[in-house]
Every structure is written in C-alpha cells, then in structure tokens.
Amino acid sequence: MSHPRPGQAARPSYGYIVSFHDLHPTPADFREEVLAGLLRTPKSLPPKFFYDRRGSELFDEICQLEEYYLTRVETGLLERHAAEMARFIGEEALLIEYGSGSGRKTRILLDHLPSLAAYVPVDISKEHLLAAATELAQAYPCLRVTPVCADYTREMEFPDFEEFFYRRRVVFFPGSTIGNFTPPEAEMFLRHAAEVARPGGLLLIGVDLKKDPTVIDAAYNDGQGVTAAFNLNLLQRINTELGADFDLRLFEHRAFYDPAHGRVEMHLVSRQAQTVHIGETAIPFAAGETIHTEDSYKYDLADFEQMAARTGWTRQMVWQDEQGYFAVGLFAVGQTFS
Ligand code: AVJ
Numbered sequence: 242m243s244h245p246r247p248g249q250a251a252r253p254s255y256g257y258i259v260s261f262h263d264l265h266p267t268p269a270d271f272r273e274e275v276l277a278g279l280l281r282t283p284k285s286l287p288p289k290f291f292y293d294r295r296g297s298e299l300f301d302e303i304c305q306l307e308e309y310y311l312t313r314v315e316t317g318l319l320e321r322h323a324a325e326m327a328r329f330i331g332e333e334a335l336l337i338e339y340g341s342g343s344g345r346k347t348r349i350l351l352d353h354l355p356s357l358a359a360y361v362p363v364d365i366s367k368e369h370l371l372a373a374a375t376e377l378a379q380a381y382p383c384l385r386v387t388p389v390c391a392d393y394t395r396e397m398e399f400p401d402f403e404e405f406f407y408r409r410r411v412v413f414f415p416g417s418t419i420g421n422f423t424p425p426e427a428e429m430f431l432r433h434a435a436e437v438a439r440p441g442g443l444l445l446i447g448v449d450l451k452k453d454p455t456v457i458d459a460a461y462n463d464g465q466g467v468t469a470a471f472n473l474n475l476l477q478r479i480n481t482e483l484g485a486d487f488d489l490r491l492f493e494h495r496a497f498y499d500p501a502h503g504r505v506e507m508h509l510v511s512r513q514a515q516t517v518h519i520g521e522t523a524i525p526f527a528a529g530e531t532i533h534t535e536d537s538y539k540y541d542l543a544d545f546e547q548m549a550a551r552t553g554w555t556r557q558m559v560w561q562d563e564q565g566y567f568a569v570g571l572f573a574v575g576q577t578f579s
Pocket residue numbers: 303311416417418420421460461468535536537
C-alpha cells in the first residue's frame with residue numbers, strides 16, 4: 242500500500258526526544274490568571290493549572306478509582322478497537338496528542354501504528370511533557386518523539402513539521418478533556434484542530450456522555466477523597482509558586498452534576514469568612530463563598546456529532562461501550578457530499 246522510500250525497511254532507532262518545540266507558556270501567565278480569577282466575582286480558576294507534579298500524580302490516581310469510570314471505559318474502547326482505528330489512520334501518520342497524560346492510552350495506539358512518522362505530544366507543563374515524552378521515546382526507540390510545549394486553550398501557532406515525511410495528520414484528544422471547554426470554546430477548539438489536522442487529516446476524540454447523574458456525581462466525589470485532594474492541591478500550588486497563604490483546612494471540595502447545563506461543576510468552598518494573601522494582594526472570602534475550579538461537560542452523542550459537523554469534521558466512526566457511558570469518535574477534515 243505505501244510506496245517504498247529509502248530507510249523504510251530498517252527504521253532508525255532513536256530512544257530519545259528527536260526535537261522539542263517550546264512555545265513558552267510562561268509562569269507570568271500563572272500569576273496573572275490566578276490573580277484575575279480570584280479578584281473577579283464569582284471567583285474562578287482555570288482547570289489547566291491542576292497539573293503540577295503533585296496534581297498530575299493525583300490525577301493518575303483518580304484515573305484508577307472504581308468510581309471514575311471515564312478512564313476505564315475509554316481505555317477498554319481503545320484496547321478493543323485499536324486495530325480498526327489503526328486501519329483508518331493508515332501508514333506513516335503524524336500523531337498529535339493534546340494534553341498528553343500518563344501515556345497509557347497513547348501506548349495502546351502506538352502498539353498498532355508501527356510505521357508512524359512521529360508522535361507529537363502537546364502540553365502546557367514543560368516538566369511533565371518532557372518526562373512523559375522521554376519515557377515514551379525509550380519504550381518506543383524506533384519512534385520519533387517531538388514534543389510541543391504550549392497552552393492550547395489559547396491561540397497558538399502550530400509548528401509545521403516540514404522536517405518529516407508524513408501522509409496525514411491525526412489529532413488525538415482522549416480523556417474527554419474537551420469537557421473542560423464551554424460549548425463555544427469546544428467549537429473553537431474543534432475548528433483549531435481541523436486547521437492543525439489539515440485536509441485529509443483525522444481527529445480521534447474521547448467524549449464523556451450524559452448518563453444517570455448519580456453515576457457522574459460519584460465519579461467526582463470518590464470515597465477515598467482523591468478528587469478532593471486533587472482540587473485542594475491547586476491552592477497548595479498557589480501557596481508554593483506564588484507565595485500565598487491559603488490554609489487548606491479552611492476550604493472544602495464540592496462537586497455536583499448540573500443536568501440543566503450538562504456539566505459537573507467543581508468548587509472549593511470557604512468554610513468561614515477569611516482573607517487570603519497572594520504576595521501583596523489581599524483576597525477576601527465570605528463564609529460559604531466558592532472558587533469555581535472546573536467544569537466538565539457531558540455530551541449527548543448526537544449533539545456532539547452535530548458540533549463536529551459544524552466545525553469542519555465528517556464522522557467516520559464512533560465506538561461506545563455497552564452502557565453508553567463514553568464514546569471515542571473518529572472524524573475526518575472536510576465535508577460529506579451525500
Ligand atoms: C481531565 C478534564 C477529563 O473532567 O473528568 C477528574 C478532570 N476533574 N476529576 C474530568 C477531573 C476531577 C477530568 N478531565
């Protein structure tokens with residue numbers, strides 16, 4: 242199927258990161274966004290800041306919880322259907338993963354894509370990105386790994402990767418991370434992804450679906466308190482990196498599914514009236530006042546498919562579990578002519 246080129250038979254061995262594109266999301270952004278979020282009413286902080294070293298560890302723990310069905314179900318779908326996904330993706334693709342996590346899901350795909358041109362993980366956290374990319378490069382020594390450090394929730398200029406020969410771009414966005422965007426932001430992201438993927442490109446995306454609210458509630462209120470620790474760690478991070486004086490005992494985790502908006506809201510609730518300081522800046526809290534730390538939107542599959550269609554994507558295939566908890570969709574850039 243693929244035309245032979247020199248070097249294709251014996252693939253070179255790398256075992257390390259081949260090149261690194263740093264688009265420099267700066268620590269200044271962290272300070273500014275935190276201050277802006279805490280000085281507005283109602284208070285809010287963007288969920289992208291959860292993932293410092295400790296936060297990433299806690300998130301990996303969340304992914305192993307009985308209550309957190311998302312990872313288990315999505316991983317099952319990838320394992321069951323990876324061979325079929327790989328047939329859609331074809332030979333010598335450029336695999337671009339947004340918000341690359343522990344790499345577990347990536348590996349399921351990579352195991353079925355031996356001729357991949359390169360793997361491009363994109364993440365805001367440089368430390369986390371490089372550690373994960375290095376591990377992956379060592380586990381797949383014949384794979385070119387070229388990480389991009391960027392904040393993809395903002396406009397970004399994607400590198401052109403003209404240094405590689407590849408047949409098509411494939412954007413991989415697992416984990417229902419798209420759920421962190423509001424619906425208009427999700428649309429913008431899908432448009433951006435269609436530009437990045439280019440004509441002929443693909444999108445492989447994990448989407449958490451609407452379901453019995455008690456199941457969703459439990460996923461964000463686990464019995465071991467790991468999600469609470471994950472939420473509260475954001476305050477610890479602000480203490481450490483911005484010299485703030487949050488007393489973590491004076492805040493509590495709250496998460497609930499709001500069926501009207503189709504989303505989980507996560508908050509940190511101030512247990513009493515108090516004033517917190519970030520450097521020079523005093524931040525007053527009323528008793529019971531909350532910091533809104535995350536939205537996690539759940540989709541109706543038909544609605545999601547319509548949104549994808551509006552933003553330049555044509556449905557190729559959707560895989561779901563028997564309970565209809567989670568979907569992995571494969572879309573192609575371009576229109577259907579029917
Ligand atoms: C990584 C955004 C998909 O919304 O389920 C897990 C993050 N927050 N538990 C989600 C999260 C609380 C997660 N995403």
